[in-house]
Amino acid sequence: MTQATSASSPLRITAGTRDAGQRVDRFIADAIGTLSRSRVKTLIEEGRLTAQGRPITEPADPVRAGATYVLDLPPPAPATPQAQSIPFPILYEDDDLIVLDKPAGLVVHPAPGNPDGTLVNALLAHVGPGFTGIGAERRPGIVHRLDKDTSGVMVVAKTQLANDKLTTAFATRDLERAYLAVVWGVPSPGSGEIEGAIGRDRRDRKRMAVLPSGGKPALTRYRILRAWNTRLSLVECRLATGRTHQIRVHLSAQGHPVVGDPLYLRRVPAAARGLPAPLRGQLLDFPRQALHAASLGFTHPRTGEKLSFHAELPPDMAALIDAIDQNPPQD
Structure with missing residues (x-):
């Protein structure tokens, strides 16, 4: 029988006989119940899991019955991305949207492995404390993304109107x-x-x-x-x-x-x-x-004007x- 203690980090999980042989990332995720398998896999690859004092770094390692696994959970990240002063080239800006030239190497949105230093953090610093945000959150509207190492033109919504209309435009390829x-x-x-x-x-x-x-x-x-x-x-x-x-x-x-x-x-x-x-x-x-x-x-979401932008x-x-x-x- 699997036994898990759910106190603060580190988290200890003891494997039962029925757990033996399955992938350790799946076993840990199922035992905890609050972390996705992909998140557990990342934590294992970061060296945060041990068994009987031995580091486990391969998510596919088989579980051993009777072994006690210890997962060192990092402290939770802030629920809301924090503003960070990160420069980025702006091609156009008005009350509804920002068009920018994203540099290569800049991640668009915070995620495991990139909790900050992202375009979202930079945008929050750029728009300042008076920014009302999208929906119930004080955040920019990321209506499309570029891969971390792809450079070039992006548009970001600053209002709910712009977010909704630009999201529809990207979904229907009306651009x-x-x-x-x-x-x-x-x-x-x-x-x-x-x-x-x-x-x-x-x-x-x-x-x-x-x-x-x-x-x-x-x-x-x-x-x-x-x-x-x-x-x-x-x-x-x-x-x-x-x-x-x-x-x-x-x-x-x-x-x-x-x-x-x-x-x-x-x-x-x-x-x-x-x-x-x-x-x-x-x-x-x-x-x-x-x-x-x-x-x-x-098409501009408020004015209906046709806009076109180019990044060298x-x-x-x-x-x-x-x-x-x-x-x-x-x-």
């Missing part, structure tokens, strides 16, 4: 969005559509994948803006749907992963072979996915393209 990506190889044909349902990769839950069955329908329209022989290309992508990692997943599935992508570029691509050493190193060592949300157009390539991507131009790869 224009264009992304720029430096990819390995050259897609063929030079423009077209990539279609394939996207869901969790069944072999790696951190990744998304194009699935033969299940998943959510996804469609990406692309066109090549520049090509360097058959080795590299600059591609513009427009989303007809908005799935997690959609552009990165679709391009990778076509054999043209985004340069620097940490999730979908797991081995040295064939296009990198034979490149001059300095350029090859710059491409393979690029520290993030070379993906940028270049433009965003939408960030310095790191511009420097990468310049390096390719200076030493263009040969086939």
